[in-house]
Structure formats: structure tokens, C-alpha cells
Amino acid sequence: MLASVKSFFIAFAVAILIFGLIGYLFMPQIKSLADGFFTPGIEEPEDTEAVQYVAPDVPDPQKGIISSGAVFPDHKSFTMLLIGSDYQPDVFSDYRVSVQNTADIEQLSTHQRHYKADVVMVVRYNAETGVIMLSAIPTNLMVSASGIQMELCDVLERKNASYFTELVSGIIGINIDYYICCRISLFKDIVNRLGGVKYDVPVDMYYVDEEERIVAEGASRDPIPLVINDEPVLDSEGNPVMIPAGKAFTINLSKGIQTLNGEQASWVLRYNVYAHGFVGRRETINTFFRAFFESALKEDNHAALSAVFSLISSSDAAESNMTPSDFEDFAKTILSYSRYEKSTVVFPCTITGTGEDERATFSRNSTYTAYEKYKNR
DSSP states (O other): OHHHHHHHHHHHHHHHHHHHHHHHHHHHHHHHHHHHHHSTTOOOOSOOOOOOOOOOOOOOSSTTOOOTTSSSTTSOOEEEEEEEEOOOTTTBOOOOSOTTSHHHHTTOOTTSOOOOEEEEEEEEEETTTTEEEEEEOOTTBEEEETTEEEEHHHHHHHSOHHHHHHHHHHHHTOOOOEEEEEEHHHHHHHHHHTTOEEEEEOSOEEEEEEEEEEOOTTOOOOEEEOEETTEEOBOTTSOBOEEESSEEEEEEEOSEEEEEOHHHHHHHHHOOOOTTTHHHHHHHHHHHHHHHHHHHSSGGGHHHHHHHHHHHHHOTTEEESOOHHHHHHHHHHHTTGGGSEEEEOOOOOEEESOGGGOEEEOOHHHHHHHHGGGSOO
């Protein structure tokens, strides 16, 4: 029995030694055959030297970036916010306190005219992608400013243009480099200086507001009682609501293609009697500015636009952080408007209510997603 066991172990040891030698001598060839069987067509590289990774040309997200990989490598990207203010102290006389003084704002009664942002437009030149993005922001958008819920249009009155710009920047998730806040009176002047704007007015625009009284030249500015349906309107304390003498504010513009002067252009932007409320007005604002930029932002208009920016920087009817020097720095980009692809972003929001009770609300995530691709990468 012991002899049999001894013979088994001796034979086992010899077999291990023989197969070990075979494996040592022939394993490289076996491995090569196996690799070819399981991974056909793949060969080990002869040169095993590491290949250095070269990062792609990624533009700086800050304003003024010039990238060699850009569609317009000699242009500078930037984002601007255009704010149209309805403050017209030289036209409407029912401002009974100075809205320029923050302390006076709380004294405004309900029948007195408030200072609002009537038009809000984001314009983004992206030299990297060769795309200009335009987007009208709802002025009736519900926002929180210093912890207080209010419509976006009211933020301008309670804060200032700089704060307003930062707020819009946070809403859309894009850094806004420059802003121009312009009153209607100066906007009219700018349009006239640039020769008007050819525009296809989308609907017949007719609107009369008896409460918005325009004081005609030489007319009395003494207040008169506001009467609706033969009944005097009283304020919260039972006192008659007073409006100044003058004529009712009127918009009267026919549908169709025409060249608008400054006054008519302001009517287009102020008109708000659409079947679908802000949706209709948003489309008008977007199409109007596209038409205005097409006619104004041209290389042969350089001198006229330089004069406009000088006017903006010196006028009490405007506020901007873009100086005439800044304009010249970005002029090559700005005046190449026609060479860029145009893209309009519809601000994603939910509209509730109608007429004066219409309000817009938004989701921050949905808004960021809508504007994400227009940022610099």
C-alpha cells in the first residue's frame, strides 16, 4: 500500500516538472494565438511612448474674449441688457413725487404714475459660435427683490438699473456685461437720429387711456377729478382721485410694413392689447428689435452710433455702464450684426390671469436650461 502511494507522488511530481517546462517554453506563442482568437485585428502598439493630451481651445467666459477657434476670432463676445423705462416726467404730469428719490417711492398713491421697466431685452453676441441671441424678458414676471415679492417691472423703481441687471442675470444664468436703461423720450430721439426703423406692424394698434393724460403744450397742469361712468373715483381715504388736464394718451398705428419714426416706434413697444396678452407683446418686442438692429447696426452707421452712445452717456434720460470708449472697443462686433446667425429664446414661464392681472412665473431650472447653450464654453 505504501509503495503504491509513494509511486503516485513521484509520478505527480515528474508530470508537474514536465508541464512547467512546456508552459515556460511555449506560453508566449499560446498567448498570441489566444489574443488573436478573442480580439481579432487588435495588435499591441510597437511604440509605447505616452501621447501628450492637448486640451481644446476653450474660451474664457468673461466679456471681451477673443478665441483663435471662434467663428469670428477677431470679435469680442458680450451680453447686454436693454431696459426701456416708462418714466416720462416731461410728458405725463401725474408724477406727484420724485421717483428718483428712493425715500419718496413709498409715498406714491395708487392713482399716481409709477416708474416701471416697460421693455426688457437680453442681447448676447457670441463670437465663439457666431450666434446672436435675443430674448424678451416678461416685465410682469414675479421675482423676489430683497426678500419682497413683486413684478420685475417694479424693481427698477425700488432699486436701480445696476441691481435690476444683476437680478435678470441671476434669473437667466448668464453674466450680463453691459446695460442701457433708456427713457421713452430718449428712445424716440435715438430712433429718429438713426433714420427710423422699417417694421411690419403685426396688428392694427389702437389704444386710448383716459387716465394717462398727456399735457399739451400750453395746457393747464392743474389737476381735475377722475370720473368713470359718471361717478367720481375716490382714493382709499375717500378723497377724489385727481388727474392733470390735457389729452388722453393714444396709440394709433395701422398693420403692415412701414418706416416708423421715434414716436411710432415707442407705440409699438408700449402697445399691450393682444388676444394672448404678454405672449403677443413678447413676439412684437422680439421682432421689432431684430428689425431695428438690422437697420441700425451696420458698419456705415459707425459715426451715428458713436454719437448715440455719447448721447446716452451724457443724458439724464439714460443710464448705462457702457461708455463711448467701451462702444468703440466692441464696435467691430456690434456693427457686424448682419453677419451673425440670429436665435430668439422664448423665456420659459407660466402665464396666469388676464389683462392687468396677468402674471408670469418661472422655474429656475427650466430657465437655466433654456439659456445654457448660449453661454461661452
